[in-house]
Amino acid sequence: MLKANIESARRYRVQPGSRFPVGATVSPGGVNFCVFCRHATGMELRLYASTDSVEPFQIIPLVREENRTFYFWHVFVEDLPVHCCYTWRAHGPHGMPQMDDEAASRKELLDPNARAVSERFWDRQQASEAQGPSNACIRAIVTEPLETTYDSDVRTLDDAIIYELHVAGFTRHRSSNVRNPGTFAALIEKIPYLKELGVTHVELLPVMAFDEQDVPRTAAARGLTNYWGYSTHGFHSPHSGYCVEPARAPQEFRALIDAMHAAGIRVLLDVVFNHTAEAGVTGPVINFKVLANEIFYHVDPADAGRYRDYTGCGNTINCNHPLVSAFILRCLEYWVRDLGVDGFRFDLASVFTRGEGGALLSNPPLPWAIESSEVLSRVPLIAEAWDAGGLYHVGAFPGMAWAEWNGRYRDVIRRFVRGDPGLVGQVCTCMAGSADLYEADGRLPASSINFVTCHDGFTLLDLVSYDTKHNEANGEDNRDGTNDNLSWNCGVEGETQDRSIMRLRLSQARNFMAILLLSQGVPMILAGDESLRTQRGNNNAFCQDNELSWMDWRMSSDALAMSRFVREMIALRKRHASLRRRRFLTGRPAKGCSEPDVAWHGERLGEPPWHDPGARLVAFTLAGQSAEEAMLHIVLNMNDDARIVALPGLGSGSWHRIVDTWAESPLDIVPDKELARTERDTCRVEPRSVVVLESGAD
Template sequence: MRMNQSHYQIAPGHWEQGGATVTAAGVNFCVFSRLADRLDLLLFDHVEAAAPFQIISLDPRVNRTFYFWHVLVLGLPDGTCYNWRAAGPCDTRESGCRFDPGKALLDPWATTVSDRLWDRKRARVRGDNLDSAMRAMVVRDDYDWEGDAPIHVPMNRAVIYEMHLAGFTRHPASGTTHPGTYRALIEKIPYLLQLGITHVELLPIMAFDPQDVPPDTAGRGLTNYWGYSTHSFFAPHPHFAVEQARARDEFRDLVKALHRAGIGVLLDVVFNHTAEGGVDGPTINLKGLGNEVFYHLDFDDRRLYRDYTGCGNTVNCNHPIVTRFLVDSLLYWVQQMHVDGFRFDLASALARGEDGNPQYHAPLLWQTELSPYLHRAHIIAEAWDAAGLYQVGDFPGFRWAEWNGRYRDLMRAFVRGDPGLISEVATRLAGSSDLYEARGRLPINSVNFITCHDGFSLWDLVSYDRKHNESNGEQNRDGSDHNISWNCGVEGPSDDPDIVALRRRQARNFIAILMLSQGVPMLLAGDEVLHTQRGNNNTYCQNNALSWFAWDQVQANQPMLNFVRGMICLRRRHPSLTRDRFLTGQIESGRTLPDIAWHGVSLDAPDWDDPEARTLAFTLAGTTEEEPPLHAMFNMGEEMQAFAVPVLPGRRWLLAVDTTTEPGVFPPDYPASLVSGCIRVGPRSLVVLEAQGSREVGVRSSPQPTG
């Protein structure tokens, strides 16, 4: 576009709202910079313009209020692109400032950005990068939500589906019109509905830097695919839009469509670090405007960054200005973009005070928890960071849910066949009360998962003992070595039918256990069709079929897909699996049986203290007289076991789940094969029975596990 005049008149503007705000008079620009001596606003005709058509130098006597710089450009149309330039001290050892008057800086409050000109290498050295910087765009906000609002599915009823927005439709077999975009995901909503999930948890969709990868990785033509390299906390990622200038509205279209289908939207938020990296990282925005405020810097030499994230820098998120900035971002995504909640990457880094030490009353965490405008938004913490702070079960706050890494590790070991875990397995199945109950928290504080984006996929978990990340270009040094996996006898692909059958059974075991556990289950997209990453447990840079959802495998792995759907359906029709309070093993008021009774192969005899035990069973009462009890039996040993089954006078047991079979999940009214009050459970498998009828019956209780 071309502006209708070469220069626009200006007025002082205001400081109340960061970013570019379209008003009746023009566009108000505002940005924070505490120690800058001079700020220039650069205006461009379009995102690829070689030079600005107007440069506005701000007068600190007129255009600065406290530490916010502002100006109103009269009559400026939306569609204008802009950057900031900041001059000031660069005595990095003493003040930590990194002002560079040659750098074209991206507005940290920008809601629409473009990186078409972006060159990360140019931004890493001092001097002018006007022709290779990211740019922000002025966009008028007149979106029609058509009555949409954030939805509220209670966490105890949630089934979360973690997915990469673009990777879900990038595969050539996806059949979408614009693969890898917000629009493409709308076309796949029927699939999500059939699967039965309640929320999608999207890997980072805030604008990030795809060029942020190590040199050897970049040399292989690989880019930052996952997106854990955010630079703009208010802008949707432009590469996921069909039209980059409409990225914000295209994302809104997606949210609105998901809400119409009854599906909530959770965002994976990366507040712990940014794409600007460490000392040798690029200057994009925060470094050039307020490096000494926005980042944790070394106490003795403020040229250096304190790195609690493993990514070169750590956001100083509990500084008052930074806390406001980040909370404003969350409010924006809830109020203006209608998202339903957030998962916070390396959230323990957000608990660190300005001195770097953990704080229980960390301002950012508590302002997020207690904000009246965020009280209906789900908030989930990855309760650890890369510097050794591990807070699973002890994350600050009360409402925060946590990725339960202890659940993941224990269930992997249990299904692998590790002995002597029975007591803790029962505790994890029952919602991890040992972690949460003493502090007044609930089963919904535990987000249970077996796999996630970071690590093996489900099929690789049962197919590999070791990571195989050579294709990432880091000599297989990247990614975790602690996978707690088992390859079932052969490393990697196998055409041995017995090994393939065992792997499929193990995969079904994991999904069944996940759906039978109290707490909030989270699935990794692709696990339901046994997607493989060929042993790569760190596909952060693999924007290719290694990471993309394998739509060409949906039909071939239909039995597994049906099993996952069936287990979600079983969970949804049994409120006893989604309790909002911890199980007690006691008979509740007005009831005739305990909420749960624990067993081993014999009734009332769980092997809490047997160091060789690999078997566990429980009987779970319904929450109402209409809900039938469930009886689950787990045999992770190598021999078939005969489990005693409780007698329910006037009722009979139906077979609901048997992971030794290819269907795995059975339709209602399928009779169980009981012999002398027992049922045979095959090696490395589990069976679930469902009582026919609705009247409560007596079931003997047993001692409870600790916790």
Template structure:
């Protein structure tokens, strides 16, 4: 087939990407400074040569800065790409046109990387035989009445997981390991655990080859997925049939919704897979480098890198803002996701000059969009260039990963002294960060661990990172981990150390689930998964990173504790308040919503630089809810805590992280009649009054 044998029409400029219309497929892309544009069509994903090359006449196929053509009678599933030429004086203009490079459609919803070679796309010359292809796939999906879950964040328990790693281990025993379909097979497990949302590490199509050369030489690849190239397309390697990735993703979302579980996507709008000046041309660079990226003010061949990944998306350029908003609307309305977590979101707050803007157009457009009004929006409120906005992120509806919560709770539980005032503030919802600006406790996403750093078990097993396997000389990953190995670095057979480590994990989990705000846990922490001290497994697509399902049985006690704590939180609305605590009673003569204590009642020792104990009484949110009394002892000795007398209610022991079992169901709880309670060293005790 040649271009002359195809029938074409001018097409429309207001249909970005490949759009099926009655007469055929309308193709459209953006390139302001292009001088020549060609559309290439391919029969298959692995076709080394195009079956047709269609040159676009700017007098016919260009409107404003959009290039468009309608090709009649094309079959469903055709593969395609663009070649674009234009000015090459990059140092002055920022343009990086290369007429020999095949470019992906930034709006494509299905993509193939079957032939992809990243290095070939970074070298001069053509790359037809090694480029990715976009695919035009007709959309006829039947949602069967599915809608997003709309579970309020205040009631959420978020489970951060990697789609591939969740089921790739042989012990997962799934039919399609490492795929969207395999996640469906594990939904009963997620239901039993009790979480309300999964937060998926990047599922938008990313470049697995985007790793440093020394890392690639070890046979490693980009595993986490923070290297997006196609923001509208699901990652093809998470699908059994890459050409059907969009519908396989939808099947997973629909199944999760049927189980009452919401879906939050981790999106990477701060940078792309195209890297810096020596990186490949995939799409944006070859269409409008000077539009899509922050470039150096003097030498526009260089990139301003606020992300540590070689480039930074110019999010507040009007076209880029529109592109990103359209992307979010697509994933909410066409893919039915419930929300988004934005990686290095503070990079999105930078204006076109690179300076932080409190009224950053892209962030406020997301905040105020009526089409995104019911989607959860969560910011990782910092970037890699020193901008840290936890508590001060633009907007009001945005929730934030609360890095202060993580650091304070880690330090307190490992035994740092003088932390109790900070612990009280964090567990009460971080009012110092959010209340003055009219925000709510649910603006705080509380977490102890996440994909980036130690797992929960490694946090109590290692003082230092052990990242040599990544091929970067142990230079990568964080050094400030606030961890404590309990006496021995790494694995040990010492029963006393192992017992202490297990108790410490229960302490960390308890403080997380007893805090106001929104708790998030890392997949595998509920069964004490280890990454052997590697706190940056971005490149480890192997058993080091995968969930080992044998641990569910091996660490059944910890799994049961997690499950019980999630249920405990669910039956206690007082732990899920969406207004800040006041220290006052809701009704005259009633119990204050919160009262702080130390070993002695009403004496929390907030000013004591050596304090390692804290307690509080939390009133029930409704008249028939139990009051709670929480006691935390991070000292090396057992201690006696006074407890308040609340007649006619009686205290019952619900949680003791030093006991076995550590959590007791209400029907089996023992009454506490003494005026003092013994709390073991390095442990947490919780009482319920009814």
């Protein structure tokens, strides 16, 4: 199939086409186009020679008698080259609240199933206006067939260490030294770094095509754009802004996946099926508003001019409508089967539990359909188990196989490390895998995605450097972003040259990372936390596509030391199967073992301070999963003073202090226990620190 090289005078012959499959499908004889539109009385396919073409070179009218099957409109264009662009127009009643049928019929629409898109002429403001120019639109690109091999292996999170990163932000800084900064191709160049760090999975912030212009007007006036990407318009297309050649978006993304797999790293996608870039009544017309408004969105039946908004983004996808559920399933299967993705994290996934009118469903079809899919049942499914309309499903997301972002883990660990008393029971429950949330209905420790920081909120360094948010750069007078950060600045707000405070902050950062990687369940690390990346107190950097958000590869001595600590903590977790148990801890010996899988302590052995309202110290011993695996004794001391704690007896052996977050590098973690300090009956644990001891010979 030739790439687009089209003379404007040429007109390609057409046939009626087929309703299977939807989208633009290339075959040896041409391209079949198909789109869903229930209420249209006629459709129009507009073909453009390239992404730079101002006018279409051919307009193909579709009529009901030849080009419609049920609610699908289709046409086959003979010998059409790949890489040309196309849009749709729909004539007839649309049921749109913001403009009349005549104005809606003039809008050029993006194919919801486009495999690649061009935003060359996109103007969000003009697309929101009834009289705005029709070509202020997003165009689909006809892509060449993608050669792929489907990996049908079952992929789990049992041994996962997830690294959440932003594709562009990871390489856009001038210090990244890559050929095409901010692209999928550039991320491939950083795979050796990820492999050396030791993470097993990367979780990419949204990479489905999104609207970079979707920001509040105050942010747009400052030249800010949508950086995070939670504003999807093309659910089947990799984001053009991350591509060297947008017309080859599927191929470039697949190349990234293949390179990650070759390095032994799996790829999870953060996906947004709760709302779209079209927003509410004042938002732009892109596709769904004209093609399937009352089907695709929750529209208030008592007020046709209002979209129900359970997302805080102006609209809510009507996920449990059968046609919408089918669209979502086909889309997810495409990203796994054709593009090679290894699993998904679903943004504001509690929207999946809402039925018609937004009512909560006790057995919502979509979550069950996703995990029952022959393709999707083989990959991890992670829910952000809440929405902006008040639903909160942490520990109770419907389905069997879903894991969840454990927001309660984040909050408990943040409060404990900043010094809140009386939390040791909750801390131990969280570190043991949150059995109180997941065990009763048969879920497993891997159901809990443990995290302390993520893209939304403070970075790890900011969590120990700021008491309050500092979002003035966003242009909303610091009103945006959460006020409840559960943080502690260690005595001074923001940057400081006081070395004692900087030392405390580094110790606190190590505390968070150590606790995270010593917990049962699945740890998730925010990219850059290992090198002390700061956003200078901004806890809502969604619109900051600049050095505030980007990964700076120039590392200070403190950053290098922290990076080493995280790398060695990951290696420690991988060495000890006792930190990655498939089943919940019981306090009893496992089969073939003489010691209980866990024993809880305080400063004295066997006396955990469960009911002490002032307690800030707890300890526990983990037995190995086999006779060959050493035991671990872990002490968490968040008091302001040092404590002497008792150690379990080991007969002729000794305990080796392999982690001490109060110590400075390289003594903060000693990977070779033969070089570590030995302890016997007691050990001193410095203030606000975590100590890990490993059993071994004298």
